[in-house]
Amino acid sequence: EDKVVQSPLSLVVHEGDTVTLNCSYEVTNFRSLLWYKQEKKAPTFLFMLTSSGIEKKSGRLSSILDKKELSSILNITATQTGDSAIYLCAVWTKRQLTFGSGTQLTVLP
Amino acid sequence: DGGITQSPKYLFRKEGQNVTLSCEQNLNHDAMYWYRQDPGQGLRLIYYSQIVNDFQKGDIAEGYSVSREKKESFPLTVTSAQKNPTAFYLCASSIQGPMNTEAFFGQGTRLTVV
Numbered sequence: 001e002d003k004v005v006q007s008p009l010s011l012v013v014h015e016g017d018t019v020t021l022n023c024s025y026e027v028t029n030f031r032s033l034l035w036y037k038q039e040k041k042a043p044t045f046l047f048m049l050t051s052s053g054i055e056k057k058s059g060r061l062s063s064i065l066d067k068k069e070l071s072s073i074l075n076i077t078a079t080q081t082g083d084s085a086i087y088l089c090a091v092w093t094k095r096q097l098t099f100g101s102g103t104q105l106t107v108l109p
Numbered sequence: 110d111g112g113i114t115q116s117p118k119y120l121f122r123k124e125g126q127n128v129t130l131s132c133e134q135n136l137n138h139d140a141m142y143w144y145r146q147d148p149g150q151g152l153r154l155i156y157y158s159q160i161v162n163d164f165q166k167g168d169i170a171e172g173y174s175v176s177r178e179k180k181e182s183f184p185l186t187v188t189s190a191q192k193n194p195t196a197f198y199l200c201a202s203s204i205q206g207p208m209n210t211e212a213f214f215g216q217g218t219r220l221t222v223v
Contacts, residue, residue, distance in 0.1 A: 101151035
């Protein structure tokens with residue numbers, strides 16, 4: 001059975017802190033790993049990482065895929081209150097898009 | 110604007126009732142998906158469809174049914190057999206599936222049993 005595990009489940013930080021969110025996966029036929037941000041309703045796409053693109057960066061957010069360790073991290077530097085959300089990791093396999101349980105990030109002013 | 114529209118946003122179901130959640134997309138995507146989200150459990154796949162008139166069970170299909178008669182539409186019926194239907198339901202689509210592409214999500218339907 002395909003499995004995607006995220007840690008920590010929740011995290012509370014103060015504005016300006018740097019956070020690292022973790023995602024590990026145990027799947028057959030790995031194709032790519034995706035990160036999403038969910039603030040209230042619809043998850044919004046952040047990054048996709050594949051064998052040919054294992055590091056992505058956009059502003060204060062960056063992500064790395066470690067295919068040897070079957071894991072990925074999402075880094076957020078200089079956090080802002082607007083970064084408060086659930087961060088979801090998902091993996092495309094041959095069959096479907098499997099999600100982890102998410103990390104609830106709360107950024108306090 | 111292209112996107113995915115889910116309706117209604119909120120739905121209340123009485124015990125023993127079947128209810129249908131609507132999902133429509135105008136992105137010309139072949140693949141569509143239904144997920145259920147419970148607090149602390151992320152998104153779990155209920156059903157998915159990669160082409161019209163074909164669909165496959167996901168990890169938690171029991172108590173749910175779907176149809177895919179048109180490319181744009183993928184309605185989900187929550188039947189009375191689903192014993193714990195209170196949850197947030199998300200519909201998604203992708204160009205094809207599965208492949209290395211972004212999946213787009215609708216705004217969700219929150220279903221409550223009363």
